[in-house]
Amino acid sequence: MVNTDRDEFAARRNRAVKTAWMLAVVAALIFIAFVLSGILNS
Amino acid sequence: MSSEHTHGHAQDSHAAHDDHHDHKPTGFLNRWLFTTNHKDIGTLYLVFALLMFFTGGAMAMVIRAELFMPGLQLVEPDFFNQMTTMHALIMVFGAVMPAWVGFANWMIPMMIGAPDMALPRMNNWSFWILPFAFAMLLSTLLMDSGGPAAGWTLYPPLSLQGGQSFAFVVFAVHMMGISSIMGSINVIATILNMRAPGMTLLKMPLFVWTWLITAFLLIAVMPVLAGAVTMLLTDHFFGTSFFNAAGGGDPVMFQHIFWFFGHPEVYIMILPAFGVVSEIIPTFARKPLFGYTAMVYATASIAFLSFIVWAHHMFTVGMPLTGELYFMYATMLIAVPTGVKVFNWVSTMWQGSMTFETPMLFAIGFVVLFTIGGLSGLMLAITAADLQYHDTYFVVAHFHYVLVPGSVFALMAGAYYWLPKWTGHMYSEKWGKIHFWVSAISVNILFFPQHYLGLAGMPRRIPDYSTQFADFNMISSIGGFIFGASQLIFVGVIVHCVYKSRQAASGRVWEGAKGLEWTLPSPPPYHSFNTPPVIDSTTVAHAGESH
Numbered sequence: 001m002v003n004t005d006r007d008e009f010a011a012r013r014n015r016a017v018k019t020a021w022m023l024a025v026v027a028a029l030i031f032i033a034f035v036l037s038g039i040l041n042s
Numbered sequence: 043m044s045s046e047h048t049h050g051h052a053q054d055s056h057a058a059h060d061d062h063h064d065h066k067p068t069g070f071l072n073r074w075l076f077t078t079n080h081k082d083i084g085t086l087y088l089v090f091a092l093l094m095f096f097t098g099g100a101m102a103m104v105i106r107a108e109l110f111m112p113g114l115q116l117v118e119p120d121f122f123n124q125m126t127t128m129h130a131l132i133m134v135f136g137a138v139m140p141a142w143v144g145f146a147n148w149m150i151p152m153m154i155g156a157p158d159m160a161l162p163r164m165n166n167w168s169f170w171i172l173p174f175a176f177a178m179l180l181s182t183l184l185m186d187s188g189g190p191a192a193g194w195t196l197y198p199p200l201s202l203q204g205g206q207s208f209a210f211v212v213f214a215v216h217m218m219g220i221s222s223i224m225g226s227i228n229v230i231a232t233i234l235n236m237r238a239p240g241m242t243l244l245k246m247p248l249f250v251w252t253w254l255i256t257a258f259l260l261i262a263v264m265p266v267l268a269g270a271v272t273m274l275l276t277d278h279f280f281g282t283s284f285f286n287a288a289g290g291g292d293p294v295m296f297q298h299i300f301w302f303f304g305h306p307e308v309y310i311m312i313l314p315a316f317g318v319v320s321e322i323i324p325t326f327a328r329k330p331l332f333g334y335t336a337m338v339y340a341t342a343s344i345a346f347l348s349f350i351v352w353a354h355h356m357f358t359v360g361m362p363l364t365g366e367l368y369f370m371y372a373t374m375l376i377a378v379p380t381g382v383k384v385f386n387w388v389s390t391m392w393q394g395s396m397t398f399e400t401p402m403l404f405a406i407g408f409v410v411l412f413t414i415g416g417l418s419g420l421m422l423a424i425t426a427a428d429l430q431y432h433d434t435y436f437v438v439a440h441f442h443y444v445l446v447p448g449s450v451f452a453l454m455a456g457a458y459y460w461l462p463k464w465t466g467h468m469y470s471e472k473w474g475k476i477h478f479w480v481s482a483i484s485v486n487i488l489f490f491p492q493h494y495l496g497l498a499g500m501p502r503r504i505p506d507y508s509t510q511f512a513d514f515n516m517i518s519s520i521g522g523f524i525f526g527a528s529q530l531i532f533v534g535v536i537v538h539c540v541y542k543s544r545q546a547a548s549g550r551v552w553e554g555a556k557g558l559e560w561t562l563p564s565p566p567p568y569h570s571f572n573t574p575p576v577i578d579s580t581t582v583a584h585a586g587e588s589h
Binding site: 012013015016017019020023024026027028030031034035038041 | 266
């Protein structure tokens with residue numbers, strides 16, 4: 001058994017939150033890009 | 043084998059310790075409405091998906107009842123169109139996708155040795171958006187203008203000719219999209235950050251791999267759909283002309299945008315199925331998966347190719363010849379990694395000590411029948427031939443082979459495979475097998491004649507047809523009624539397993555099963571793997587030493 005201490009667990013959680021924000025920004029950018037391209041082409 | 047048992051006992055005693063401090067929330071609302079537990083949320087997703095499966099299935103029964111004979115029998119043509127549209131939207135976004143997210147929630151943390159999903163509160167929110175989205179979508183059927191009737195593809199100008207209820211449809215699609223994106227973000231954040239020490243990427247079970255790739259697909263394409271329907275909304279209600287030819291817009295542009303989402307969407311529904319089947323076949327063949335690494339690369343290749351083939355859905359709009367050739371050859375290329383997968387599943391079974399419990403039957407049914415869907419897909423990829431097949435029942439037969447004995451059979455296979463793990467009880471093997479055989483026979487009676495109908499020229503999405511199509515339609519409808527009714531057996535098996543079964547399931551459940559989830563007792567403790575497990579070849583199928 002490997003013990004994971006609290007600090008490592010907190011660090012993992014922080015990394016997970018960072019990953020989530022990065023992915024959310026990518027999704028938002030894709031949405032904005034498609035709508036913007038529609039506006040610019042119309 | 044003895045070391046495996048010793049290790050299993052160590053895990054069991056550890057898990058029993060966890061079980062002692064179970065900390066399940068008390069009260070119905072606390073347990074289910076405010077839950078942040080991945081197992082509870084997984085259960086909510088699966089129950090919701092099953093309800094939607096029967097709702098969409100009821101609509102399919104209306105469609106097949108109307109098509110039982112030529113002539114208008116039961117419903118008005120406009121309501122028929124609403125049924126075809128709603129059936130598809132509900133089955134795609136309400137049944138198949140949430141069911142896979144339910145599997146992801148239940149299994150991914152247990153398979154990678156994590157205590158829960160990385161973002162448990164967002165996980166709760168991802169699920170609870172869905173019932174509201176579908177309540178809103180279904181409510182359109184009760185409105186004056188009726189539900190959406192332009193097909194799930196929502197092509198303008200037809201979709202723009204609907205009534206006020208269209209705004210509800212668009213908002214429902216937005217909410218489903220937000221739910222899917224949040225679910226996917228959670229899956230990626232969990233897999234990339236929460237794996238137990240030693241669980242490297244190339245030791246992960248294939249189900250985890252396929253879901254990781256699926257989650258990236260979802261994040262890439264759901265915003266595209268959201269953008270497309272937002273532009274439809276403003277065209278409909280705010281006087282813009284993105285897709286309105288009268289105002290200088292381009293309706294064909296919508297088709298490009300829709301299918302840039304829509305084709306990867308097909309793989310979003312099928313890649314997790316590949317993952318489940320890749321877990322089940324080695325277990326019941328009692329052999330390691332043949333070509334694990336090749337399977338991972340094949341999955342990634344299919345996902346990449348899914349982004350560059352979208353226009354094969356719209357060969358008939360009039361593309362330049364070079365465009366048609368490009369999309370034809372790019373589409374055919376998908377057969378290569380898909381062929382690798384089918385070859386590897388068959389090779390895993392080759393000379394294995396196979397037994398045919400219900401999950402294995404559904405998995406083999408998947409391999410055979412999904413391949414039929416894949417082959418008719420190759421036929422449709424040929425541009426010259428597609429001009430003939432386009433918008434006929436051949437297309438309906440093709441994608442239903444991919445989605446029903448494909449995705450849905452894999453869902454059934456996974457449900458039977460992990461049901462004893464989830465509930466702690468064995469299901470009735472006899473009724474499971476009856477469910478499989480009735481489903482497998484009736485699904486072919488339902489969909490195979492539709493190939494002939496399409497080749498003979500019957501268009502899709504029509505409530506009435508020429509008498510020359512009568513016989514095959516009647517056969518197809520009879521198959522549909524039997525298939526629909528046989529799914530009640532599935533519900534019976536689940537209810538019996540959860541509430542009545544007296545046969546306790548062991549931790550490992552299946553003799554040949556490998557993976558971290560099988561080191562936990564059945565049912566697993568409410569909080570599992572608070573202490574990360576040890577990763578070695580006795581517990582994990584792809585730990586390296588066994589190859």
